[in-house]
Amino acid sequence: xxxxxxxxxxxxxxxxxxxxxxxxxxxxxxxxxxxxxxxxxxxxxxxxxxxxxxxxxxxxxxxxxxxxxxxxxxxxxxxxxxxxxxxxxxxxxxxxxxxxxxxxxxxxxxxxxxxxxxxxxxxxxxxxxxxxxxx
Amino acid sequence: xxxxxxxxxxxxxxxxxxxxxxxxxxxxxxxxxxxxxxxxxxxxxxxxxxxxxxxxxxxxxxxxxxxxxxxxxxxxxxxxxxxxxxxxxxxxxxxxxxxxxxxxxxxxxxxxxxxxxxxxxxxxxxxxxxxxxxx
Numbered sequence: 001x002x003x004x005x006x007x008x009x010x011x012x013x014x015x016x017x018x019x020x021x022x023x024x025x026x027x028x029x030x031x032x033x034x035x036x037x038x039x040x041x042x043x044x045x046x047x048x049x050x051x052x053x054x055x056x057x058x059x060x061x062x063x064x065x066x067x068x069x070x071x072x073x074x075x076x077x078x079x080x081x082x083x084x085x086x087x088x089x090x091x092x093x094x095x096x097x098x099x100x101x102x103x104x105x106x107x108x109x110x111x112x113x114x115x116x117x118x119x120x121x122x123x124x125x126x127x128x129x130x131x132x133x134x135x
Numbered sequence: 136x137x138x139x140x141x142x143x144x145x146x147x148x149x150x151x152x153x154x155x156x157x158x159x160x161x162x163x164x165x166x167x168x169x170x171x172x173x174x175x176x177x178x179x180x181x182x183x184x185x186x187x188x189x190x191x192x193x194x195x196x197x198x199x200x201x202x203x204x205x206x207x208x209x210x211x212x213x214x215x216x217x218x219x220x221x222x223x224x225x226x227x228x229x230x231x232x233x234x235x236x237x238x239x240x241x242x243x244x245x246x247x248x249x250x251x252x253x254x255x256x257x258x259x260x261x262x263x264x265x266x267x268x269x270x
Contacts, residue, residue, distance in 0.1 A: 018151040018216045020255075036228035039256035054228055056253060056261060079151070079261060080215050130265055131230060131250065 004096065004105040004125075005088035006031035008067035013060045014124065017081025020057075024069040028059045031085050032103035033116045034077055042077060044103030047110025055098050055116050055129050058083055084124045094119045136243035138234060139260075140223035141166035143202035148195045149259065152216025155192075159204040163194045166220045167238035168251045169212055177212060179238035182245015190233050190251050190264050193218055193240075213262050221258055229254045 011030040013019055025037040026044065033055040034042035045055035060083055061076040062069050069075045089107060090096075098114040099106035105116055105125075113132040117125045146165040148154055161178035163169060168190040172178035180190035195218055196211040197204045204210040224242060225231075233249040234241040240251055240260070248267035252260045 018153070020149070020151060020217055020261075036253075036255065039227040040259075041227075051228055054230065054253060056255075079217070080263070129263065131253075134230060 001106060001108040002089040003099060004086050004090050004107070006105070007085050007087050011060055011083065011085030013076070013078050014082035014084055017083065017127070018079045019060065019076050020079055021074055021076050024071055024073050024075045026071050027068060028075055029068045029103065030059050030061065031083070033058050033098050033105055042075065045098045045114070046100070046102040047098040047112045047114060048100045050112050050133060050135060053098055053110065053112035053114045053133065054131050055114050057127050057129065058116065058125070078127050080127055082120060082124050082126050086123055086125055090122055090125065091119045092121055096125060136241055137224045139221050139225050139231060139240040139242070141240070142220050142222050146195055146218065146220030148213050149217040149219055152218065152262070153214045154195065154211050155214055156209055156211050159206055159208045159210045162203060162205050163210055164203045164238065165194050165196065166218070168193050168233050168240055177210065180233045180249070181235065181237040182233040182247050182249060183235040185247045185268055185270060187237070188233050188245060188247035188249045188268065189266050190249050192262050192264065193251065193260070215262055217255060217259050217261050219259050221260055225257055225260065226254045227256050231260060
Protein backbone atom coordinates (compact mmCIF):
# COMPACT_ATOMS: atom_id res chain seq x y z
CA UNK A 1 0.00 0.00 0.00
CA UNK A 2 1.40 3.36 -1.03
CA UNK A 3 -0.14 6.80 -1.03
CA UNK A 4 0.27 8.99 -4.09
CA UNK A 5 1.94 12.32 -3.56
CA UNK A 6 -0.13 15.20 -4.86
CA UNK A 7 1.79 18.32 -5.91
CA UNK A 8 -1.12 20.73 -5.68
CA UNK A 9 0.69 23.57 -7.44
CA UNK A 10 1.30 21.29 -10.42
CA UNK A 11 -2.23 19.92 -10.76
CA UNK A 12 -3.62 20.64 -14.23
CA UNK A 13 -6.55 19.28 -16.24
CA UNK A 14 -5.19 17.95 -19.53
CA UNK A 15 -6.62 18.06 -23.02
CA UNK A 16 -9.86 16.14 -23.51
CA UNK A 17 -11.03 15.88 -19.92
CA UNK A 18 -14.57 16.61 -18.74
CA UNK A 19 -14.71 19.41 -16.16
CA UNK A 20 -17.66 20.61 -14.12
CA UNK A 21 -17.83 23.34 -11.49
CA UNK A 22 -19.07 22.49 -7.99
CA UNK A 23 -19.18 24.17 -4.58
CA UNK A 24 -16.70 22.95 -1.98
CA UNK A 25 -18.38 21.49 1.08
CA UNK A 26 -15.10 21.46 3.02
CA UNK A 27 -11.43 22.20 2.62
CA UNK A 28 -10.13 20.61 -0.58
CA UNK A 29 -6.65 20.63 -2.07
CA UNK A 30 -6.24 20.45 -5.82
CA UNK A 31 -5.60 16.89 -6.98
CA UNK A 32 -7.68 15.27 -4.26
CA UNK A 33 -10.51 12.86 -5.11
CA UNK A 34 -13.92 14.25 -4.22
CA UNK A 35 -17.42 12.91 -3.53
CA UNK A 36 -20.80 14.61 -3.37
CA UNK A 37 -21.87 15.73 0.10
CA UNK A 38 -24.91 17.64 -1.16
CA UNK A 39 -26.34 18.62 -4.53
CA UNK A 40 -23.54 20.12 -6.63
CA UNK A 41 -21.30 20.17 -3.54
CA UNK A 42 -18.12 18.15 -3.07
CA UNK A 43 -15.86 17.12 -0.19
CA UNK A 44 -12.72 14.95 -0.09
CA UNK A 45 -13.63 11.33 -0.85
CA UNK A 46 -13.12 8.84 1.98
CA UNK A 47 -13.20 5.07 1.57
CA UNK A 48 -14.15 4.42 5.19
CA UNK A 49 -17.70 5.50 4.39
CA UNK A 50 -19.66 4.02 1.51
CA UNK A 51 -21.38 7.22 0.46
CA UNK A 52 -18.17 9.23 0.66
CA UNK A 53 -16.35 6.54 -1.30
CA UNK A 54 -18.42 7.33 -4.41
CA UNK A 55 -15.75 9.63 -5.81
CA UNK A 56 -16.88 11.50 -8.92
CA UNK A 57 -13.50 12.90 -9.91
CA UNK A 58 -10.58 15.03 -8.72
CA UNK A 59 -10.42 18.73 -7.89
CA UNK A 60 -8.28 20.64 -10.37
CA UNK A 61 -8.87 24.39 -10.15
CA UNK A 62 -10.27 27.30 -8.22
CA UNK A 63 -11.52 30.53 -9.79
CA UNK A 64 -8.48 32.42 -8.43
CA UNK A 65 -5.92 29.80 -9.40
CA UNK A 66 -5.23 28.75 -5.82
CA UNK A 67 -4.21 25.29 -4.67
CA UNK A 68 -6.91 24.90 -2.05
CA UNK A 69 -10.51 25.83 -1.47
CA UNK A 70 -12.54 26.16 1.68
CA UNK A 71 -16.19 25.40 2.22
CA UNK A 72 -18.45 27.54 0.07
CA UNK A 73 -15.91 28.33 -2.64
CA UNK A 74 -16.19 27.18 -6.24
CA UNK A 75 -14.03 24.31 -7.38
CA UNK A 76 -13.60 22.72 -10.79
CA UNK A 77 -13.61 18.93 -10.86
CA UNK A 78 -12.39 16.61 -13.62
CA UNK A 79 -15.08 13.94 -13.94
CA UNK A 80 -13.24 12.00 -16.64
CA UNK A 81 -9.90 12.28 -18.37
CA UNK A 82 -6.23 12.97 -17.76
CA UNK A 83 -4.92 15.13 -14.91
CA UNK A 84 -1.29 16.06 -14.21
CA UNK A 85 0.25 16.92 -10.85
CA UNK A 86 1.11 13.66 -9.13
CA UNK A 87 4.55 12.38 -8.17
CA UNK A 88 5.80 9.71 -5.76
CA UNK A 89 4.20 6.29 -6.39
CA UNK A 90 2.34 7.41 -9.51
CA UNK A 91 3.15 5.14 -12.44
CA UNK A 92 1.71 3.93 -15.70
CA UNK A 93 -0.79 1.08 -15.73
CA UNK A 94 -1.54 0.96 -12.01
CA UNK A 95 -5.03 1.13 -10.58
CA UNK A 96 -5.51 3.97 -8.14
CA UNK A 97 -8.05 3.93 -5.33
CA UNK A 98 -9.77 6.19 -2.85
CA UNK A 99 -7.95 5.74 0.45
CA UNK A 100 -9.32 5.41 3.98
CA UNK A 101 -7.78 8.81 4.70
CA UNK A 102 -10.00 11.52 3.23
CA UNK A 103 -8.66 13.07 0.04
CA UNK A 104 -5.84 10.58 -0.38
CA UNK A 105 -5.20 8.44 -3.47
CA UNK A 106 -3.59 5.07 -2.89
CA UNK A 107 -2.34 2.08 -4.85
CA UNK A 108 -4.56 -0.30 -2.86
CA UNK A 109 -8.27 -0.23 -2.10
CA UNK A 110 -9.66 1.25 1.07
CA UNK A 111 -12.41 -0.28 3.18
CA UNK A 112 -14.86 0.56 0.38
CA UNK A 113 -13.42 -0.26 -2.98
CA UNK A 114 -13.54 2.67 -5.42
CA UNK A 115 -11.15 3.01 -8.33
CA UNK A 116 -10.48 6.68 -9.01
CA UNK A 117 -8.44 6.04 -12.12
CA UNK A 118 -5.37 4.56 -13.72
CA UNK A 119 -1.85 5.95 -13.95
CA UNK A 120 -0.66 7.05 -17.39
CA UNK A 121 2.87 8.11 -16.39
CA UNK A 122 4.83 9.14 -13.32
CA UNK A 123 2.84 12.36 -13.04
CA UNK A 124 -0.46 11.85 -14.86
CA UNK A 125 -3.60 10.00 -13.80
CA UNK A 126 -6.50 9.19 -16.10
CA UNK A 127 -9.56 9.88 -13.96
CA UNK A 128 -12.17 7.18 -14.46
CA UNK A 129 -14.14 6.35 -11.31
CA UNK A 130 -15.46 2.83 -10.83
CA UNK A 131 -17.70 2.27 -7.84
CA UNK A 132 -17.27 -1.33 -6.74
CA UNK A 133 -18.61 -1.54 -3.17
CA UNK A 134 -22.16 -0.31 -3.53
CA UNK A 135 -23.32 -0.82 0.04
CA UNK B 136 -36.55 0.76 -5.72
CA UNK B 137 -37.65 3.92 -7.48
CA UNK B 138 -37.72 4.85 -11.13
CA UNK B 139 -36.37 8.23 -12.14
CA UNK B 140 -38.76 10.58 -13.91
CA UNK B 141 -37.41 11.83 -17.21
CA UNK B 142 -38.73 15.17 -18.43
CA UNK B 143 -37.89 14.67 -22.09
CA UNK B 144 -38.51 18.29 -23.06
CA UNK B 145 -36.00 19.40 -20.42
CA UNK B 146 -33.20 17.00 -21.34
CA UNK B 147 -30.01 18.87 -22.22
CA UNK B 148 -26.37 17.83 -22.56
CA UNK B 149 -24.30 20.01 -20.23
CA UNK B 150 -20.89 21.56 -20.77
CA UNK B 151 -18.03 19.14 -21.23
CA UNK B 152 -20.01 16.02 -22.05
CA UNK B 153 -19.04 13.68 -24.88
CA UNK B 154 -21.70 13.32 -27.56
CA UNK B 155 -21.86 10.96 -30.51
CA UNK B 156 -24.54 10.63 -33.18
CA UNK B 157 -26.18 7.26 -33.78
CA UNK B 158 -29.16 5.91 -35.68
CA UNK B 159 -32.17 5.06 -33.62
CA UNK B 160 -33.21 1.41 -33.78
CA UNK B 161 -36.25 1.97 -31.66
CA UNK B 162 -38.56 4.70 -30.44
CA UNK B 163 -36.38 6.54 -27.95
CA UNK B 164 -37.35 9.36 -25.63
CA UNK B 165 -34.70 11.92 -24.78
CA UNK B 166 -33.04 11.10 -21.47
CA UNK B 167 -33.48 7.36 -21.81
CA UNK B 168 -30.50 4.97 -21.54
CA UNK B 169 -29.52 3.24 -24.78
CA UNK B 170 -27.39 0.29 -25.88
CA UNK B 171 -26.00 -0.72 -29.26
CA UNK B 172 -28.51 -2.96 -31.03
CA UNK B 173 -26.48 -2.87 -34.28
CA UNK B 174 -23.41 -1.04 -35.52
CA UNK B 175 -23.85 2.67 -34.79
CA UNK B 176 -27.47 1.97 -33.92
CA UNK B 177 -29.00 2.40 -30.49
CA UNK B 178 -32.10 1.03 -28.83
CA UNK B 179 -33.52 1.29 -25.35
CA UNK B 180 -31.32 -0.34 -22.70
CA UNK B 181 -32.99 -3.07 -20.68
CA UNK B 182 -31.55 -4.64 -17.52
CA UNK B 183 -33.51 -7.86 -17.89
CA UNK B 184 -30.91 -9.28 -20.34
CA UNK B 185 -27.13 -8.96 -20.36
CA UNK B 186 -26.62 -7.74 -23.91
CA UNK B 187 -29.34 -5.13 -23.72
CA UNK B 188 -28.01 -3.95 -20.36
CA UNK B 189 -24.74 -2.70 -21.85
CA UNK B 190 -25.87 0.92 -21.92
CA UNK B 191 -23.45 3.30 -23.61
CA UNK B 192 -25.14 6.53 -22.58
CA UNK B 193 -28.39 8.47 -22.70
CA UNK B 194 -30.18 10.02 -25.67
CA UNK B 195 -30.17 13.80 -25.56
CA UNK B 196 -31.16 15.27 -28.93
CA UNK B 197 -32.65 14.73 -32.34
CA UNK B 198 -31.77 16.83 -35.38
CA UNK B 199 -35.16 18.57 -35.28
CA UNK B 200 -35.10 19.23 -31.55
CA UNK B 201 -37.86 16.77 -30.80
CA UNK B 202 -38.26 14.92 -27.54
CA UNK B 203 -38.24 11.48 -29.14
CA UNK B 204 -36.74 9.64 -32.11
CA UNK B 205 -38.30 6.82 -34.07
CA UNK B 206 -36.47 3.94 -35.71
CA UNK B 207 -34.18 5.12 -38.49
CA UNK B 208 -33.84 8.69 -37.26
CA UNK B 209 -30.60 10.21 -36.03
CA UNK B 210 -30.18 10.59 -32.29
CA UNK B 211 -27.38 12.20 -30.28
CA UNK B 212 -26.17 10.26 -27.26
CA UNK B 213 -24.13 11.51 -24.30
CA UNK B 214 -21.53 8.81 -23.74
CA UNK B 215 -19.98 10.52 -20.73
CA UNK B 216 -20.69 13.66 -18.75
CA UNK B 217 -23.51 15.63 -17.17
CA UNK B 218 -27.05 15.66 -18.54
CA UNK B 219 -29.99 17.70 -17.20
CA UNK B 220 -33.68 16.83 -17.46
CA UNK B 221 -34.47 14.42 -14.64
CA UNK B 222 -36.82 15.01 -11.73
CA UNK B 223 -38.53 12.66 -9.26
CA UNK B 224 -36.10 10.07 -7.93
CA UNK B 225 -32.97 11.89 -9.07
CA UNK B 226 -30.61 12.89 -6.25
CA UNK B 227 -26.96 13.73 -5.64
CA UNK B 228 -24.51 10.97 -4.78
CA UNK B 229 -26.96 8.23 -5.74
CA UNK B 230 -25.93 5.55 -8.19
CA UNK B 231 -28.44 4.92 -10.97
CA UNK B 232 -28.95 1.74 -12.95
CA UNK B 233 -30.54 0.40 -16.10
CA UNK B 234 -33.92 -0.95 -15.04
CA UNK B 235 -35.60 -4.16 -16.14
CA UNK B 236 -38.11 -1.99 -18.00
CA UNK B 237 -36.56 -0.83 -21.28
CA UNK B 238 -35.43 2.77 -21.25
CA UNK B 239 -36.01 3.29 -17.56
CA UNK B 240 -33.42 4.53 -15.04
CA UNK B 241 -33.83 3.36 -11.44
CA UNK B 242 -32.00 3.61 -8.15
CA UNK B 243 -31.79 -0.18 -7.85
CA UNK B 244 -30.15 -2.63 -10.19
CA UNK B 245 -31.90 -4.62 -12.86
CA UNK B 246 -31.32 -8.34 -13.31
CA UNK B 247 -28.12 -7.54 -15.18
CA UNK B 248 -26.33 -4.82 -13.26
CA UNK B 249 -25.29 -1.75 -15.23
CA UNK B 250 -24.62 1.57 -13.55
CA UNK B 251 -25.65 4.34 -15.95
CA UNK B 252 -24.24 7.11 -13.77
CA UNK B 253 -24.38 9.09 -10.56
CA UNK B 254 -26.70 11.92 -9.62
CA UNK B 255 -25.13 15.36 -9.21
CA UNK B 256 -28.29 17.17 -8.09
CA UNK B 257 -32.07 16.77 -8.17
CA UNK B 258 -32.11 17.19 -11.95
CA UNK B 259 -28.64 16.31 -13.29
CA UNK B 260 -27.19 12.86 -13.99
CA UNK B 261 -23.49 12.40 -14.62
CA UNK B 262 -23.49 9.70 -17.31
CA UNK B 263 -20.73 7.21 -16.52
CA UNK B 264 -21.67 3.67 -17.57
CA UNK B 265 -20.14 0.78 -15.64
CA UNK B 266 -21.01 -2.69 -16.90
CA UNK B 267 -20.95 -4.97 -13.86
CA UNK B 268 -22.78 -8.10 -15.04
CA UNK B 269 -20.78 -9.29 -18.03
CA UNK B 270 -22.26 -12.71 -18.77
